[in-house]
Amino acid sequence: MSRKGHIRLFFIATLVWVGFWAVGLPAYYQQYSHTQMVWFDALVLIPITAIVSAVLKSIRPSRRLTVSRWMAFYFTVPLAFYDWLYCGIYLGSGLRFIVQYWYLSVYYVIPWILLPVVASSLNRMSMQGR
Numbered sequence: 001m002s003r004k005g006h007i008r009l010f011f012i013a014t015l016v017w018v019g020f021w022a023v024g025l026p027a028y029y030q031q032y033s034h035t036q037m038v039w040f041d042a043l044v045l046i047p048i049t050a051i052v053s054a055v056l057k058s059i060r061p062s063r064r065l066t067v068s069r070w071m072a073f074y075f076t077v078p079l080a081f082y083d084w085l086y087c088g089i090y091l092g093s094g095l096r097f098i099v100q101y102w103y104l105s106v107y108y109v110i111p112w113i114l115l116p117v118v119a120s121s122l123n124r125m126s127m128q129g130r
Helices: 003-023 034-057 061-074 077-090 094-100 102-108 110-128
Strands: none
Touching: 003 061, 003 077, 034 061, 034 102, 034 110, 061 077, 061 110, 077 094, 077 102, 094 102, 102 110
């Protein structure tokens, strides 16, 4: 990926985090029940998968897996850092934020599984379509 691509992904991921942060106010989703957050996390996967599929379809098959891993990186590592700054430091949860805000923490893992799976699936479909 080009330097411009890395910077673009970083800024998109940061904007996504700011959007989710704003939607989660006033208590960064703590105002909702566990059941509501399970549903929220599950439902959010639908548009994420659709967006990831659309983006990766436009990438050459030989580069999809690499790009999917970079996307997973930028949509987990910086976001986990932002959550630590906000929840861990600003809200005073420390590293306990990982458990307290579990509905965020699951998304530190999900992209690392979902994005390469989508890339591999698209590559298989490309090979079958030849």
